[in-house]
Amino acid sequence: MEATPEARTPEAHMEALLTHVVRSLVQVPDQVRVTSLPRRSRDDRGRDERWRDERPRGGAPNFDLRVAPVDFPRVVGRGGRTARALRVLLEGSFIAQGGDDYDRPGLNIVDPEDDGQPV
Secondary structure, three states: OOOOOOOOOHHHHHHHHHHHHHHHHOOOHHHOEEEEEEEEOHHHHOOOHHHOOOOOOOOEEEEEEEOOHHHHHHHHOHHHHHHHHHHHHHHHHHHHOOOOOOOOOEEEEEOOOOOOOEO
């Protein structure tokens, strides 16, 4: 039984949103796989020392997205437009659920024909 929306974490909400949107875009929705990765903090991303503040942060969630080889170009889009739109959607969801404006969730779209390297 799936958890009620009130009981889900923000990460689970974002994962469900991403899965729903991508499944509606692709031809083979059964092969859509969204995997939640460890969170990355602002300090892990190599920001300049002067921009770090002393407040502890949970960081932003990261996701790996895997689709069927036939659907990969559809998910990336022309010039990466669809991929960029998915990242903006995740960022908006993260901020709407109380995330920090300075942290951004990560989305790695894994290329099925390039040994699993993210795009």
